[in-house]
Amino acid sequence: MTSAELACWRLLEFLVDNPGFKLREELLLFVRPPGRSDYTDTVSVEKRSEIMSKIRGKGTKPELAVKAFLEEAGASFMYQPKIAGHPDFLVAGRTAVFVNGCFWHGCPEHYKEPKSNVEFWRAKVRRNAERQDEAITELRALGYRVFVLWEHSVRDGSFEKDLQQAVEG
Numbered sequence: 001m002t003s004a005e006l007a008c009w010r011l012l013e014f015l016v017d018n019p020g021f022k023l024r025e026e027l028l029l030f031v032r033p034p035g036r037s038d039y040t041d042t043v044s045v046e047k048r049s050e051i052m053s054k055i056r057g058k059g060t061k062p063e064l065a066v067k068a069f070l071e072e073a074g075a076s077f078m079y080q081p082k083i084a085g086h087p088d089f090l091v092a093g094r095t096a097v098f099v100n101g102c103f104w105h106g107c108p109e110h111y112k113e114p115k116s117n118v119e120f121w122r123a124k125v126r127r128n129a130e131r132q133d134e135a136i137t138e139l140r141a142l143g144y145r146v147f148v149l150w151e152h153s154v155r156d157g158s159f160e161k162d163l164q165q166a167v168e169g
């Protein structure tokens with residue numbers, strides 16, 4: 001890994017943890033700064049995608065907040081259970097819970113289209129949505145209840161009411 005890639009990695013980790021950060025889109029995509037024509041993209045689209053998927057796999061802040069809530073509620077749950085559709089949580093053995101990132105899942109309130117590689121990101125967010133629809137269908141067919149929580153509902157705390165139902169349900 002080159003020092004530029006390492007710097008990008010650190011930036012990405014920072015940004016994933018700080019989604020309110022204003023330069024998020026620009027930095028996520030490593031676009032060249034305005035007026036710097038000598039600045040070239042440091043990683044390919046494929047590499048970037050690979051880095052993103054690794055970071056996502058680590059457990060994002062919203063997921064960790066949900067995990068903390070479930071622990072505190074004394075719920076019986078599994079984090080990243082190995083079941084169909086790969087939900088983020090399985091609560092009480094029968095409720096699958098997804099925590100959707102506002103960026104990755106194209107939140108109607110918070111998704112801001114990146115300024116470069118527009119087609120790539122559009123396709124990616126669309127694929128995420130399609131994959132989740134399939135996962136939900138599959139889980140329901142298997143008899144699971146499904147809850148989808150938005151990252152923003154985790155951030156403002158409004159998810160707790162919904163999730164409490166899942167815990168008690």
Ligand SMILES: [Zn+2]
Binds near residue numbers: 107108109110151152
């Ligand atoms: Zn949102």
